[in-house]
Amino acid sequence: MIKLLKTILGKYSSFIKFALVGVTNTVISLTIYWLLLKINxxxxxxxxxxxxxxxxxxxxLSSKYVFNKTKNILNAVKFFSTYLSSLLINLCLLYIMVNTFKIDKAIAQLPVVIINMVYNYIINKVWTFK
Structure with a gap:
C-alpha cells in the first residue's frame, strides 16, 4: 500500500503540487472576488x-514549488501570457454563465475556476516551464 502511494505521488507529484497552489490561488481569488461583489x-x-x-x-509558487524552475524573464512572460489568456477564457465563460444561463454571479465563478485550472496546468506543463 505504501509502495503504491509512493508510486502515485511520484508520478503525479507536479499535478498534486499544482493543485495545491491552485487551491491557494482559488481561495485568494474567490475571497477577493466575493469581497468586491459585496461592495458592489x-x-x-x-x-x-x-x-x-x-x-x-x-x-x-508555481516556479518554486511545482515546476522547480528558477524565475527568469522568459518564464515570467510565458506564465503571464498563459494566465492572461486564461483570464479572457474566465471572463467569457463568466459572462455567458451570468447573462445567458442566469447563474448567480457569486456561484458562476466556481465551475469557471475548475475549467481554468485544467487549462493552466496543461499550458504551464508543456510550454511555460518545459
Whole structure:
C-alpha cells in the first residue's frame, strides 16, 4: 500500500503540487472576488482584479514549488501570457454563465475556476516551464 502511494505521488507529484497552489490561488481569488461583489464592484471587474492577484501568487509558487524552475524573464512572460489568456477564457465563460444561463454571479465563478485550472496546468506543463 505504501509502495503504491509512493508510486502515485511520484508520478503525479507536479499535478498534486499544482493543485495545491491552485487551491491557494482559488481561495485568494474567490475571497477577493466575493469581497468586491459585496461592495458592489461589477462582477467582471471583480473577477479581473481577483485573477490578477492570483497570477502573481501563482507565478511565485508555481516556479518554486511545482515546476522547480528558477524565475527568469522568459518564464515570467510565458506564465503571464498563459494566465492572461486564461483570464479572457474566465471572463467569457463568466459572462455567458451570468447573462445567458442566469447563474448567480457569486456561484458562476466556481465551475469557471475548475475549467481554468485544467487549462493552466496543461499550458504551464508543456510550454511555460518545459
Amino acid at each position: 464592484v461589477n462582477y467582471l471587474v471583480s473577477s479581473t482584479l481577483a485573477y490578477i492577484a492570483g497570477i502573481f501568487n501563482g507565478y511565485i
